[in-house]
Amino acid sequence: MKCPYCGHEEQKVLDSRPARESTSIRRRRECDSCGRRFTTFEEPEKPRLYVIKSDGGRQLFDREKLLSSMLLACGKRPVPVERLEQSVAHIERDLLDQFELEVQSSDIGERAMEELYHIDTIGYIRYSSVYRAFDCPEQFAEIVKKMQRDSRAKSKATVSSR
Numbered sequence: 001m002k003c004p005y006c007g008h009e010e011q012k013v014l015d016s017r018p019a020r021e022s023t024s025i026r027r028r029r030e031c032d033s034c035g036r037r038f039t040t041f042e043e044p045e046k047p048r049l050y051v052i053k054s055d056g057g058r059q060l061f062d063r064e065k066l067l068s069s070m071l072l073a074c075g076k077r078p079v080p081v082e083r084l085e086q087s088v089a090h091i092e093r094d095l096l097d098q099f100e101l102e103v104q105s106s107d108i109g110e111r112a113m114e115e116l117y118h119i120d121t122i123g124y125i126r127y128s129s130v131y132r133a134f135d136c137p138e139q140f141a142e143i144v145k146k147m148q149r150d151s152r153a154k155s156k157a158t159v160s161s162r
């Protein structure tokens with residue numbers, strides 16, 4: 001690191017301690033060349049993830065946006081917002097673990113469907129129908145059949161009553 005006074009790149013570190021409520025490390029340095037002292041702060045790079053949309057556009061991952069899409073799918077359903085917030089947090093953690101800088105929007109959509117699948121049947125169907133944008137009844141019927149087969153569907157709402 002360059003000394004802010006003379007530009008020399010070597011210093012002694014005199015002191016190192018946690019700072020800003022332990023979100024960073026503060027180091028007191030002394031320049032080997034001019035002998036002046038200065039302070040640096042080191043902190044982890046904030047995790048960022050760009051979402052690549054189906055049209056090729058990119059935007060920063062936005063957990064609020066994901067949450068609102070899931071809330072919309074669960075509109076008027078007995079699903080606590082808190083439960084969806086947990087899901088979004090879970091998805092975000094998973095994405096940051098698995099992807100370094102970019103993720104396809106489809107990877108997010110699949111995870112959101114996976115979460116909703118275990119939370120609310122109707123919310124899952126609504127989300128899937130919007131997300132997959134399927135327009136033929138066969139695809140819809142397929143998903144319903146899959147759900148009827150799968151005993152893990154915990155929601156009390158029965159698809160057949162629709």
Ligand SMILES: [Zn+2]
Pocket residue numbers: 003004005006007008031032033034035036
């Ligand atoms: Zn210096």
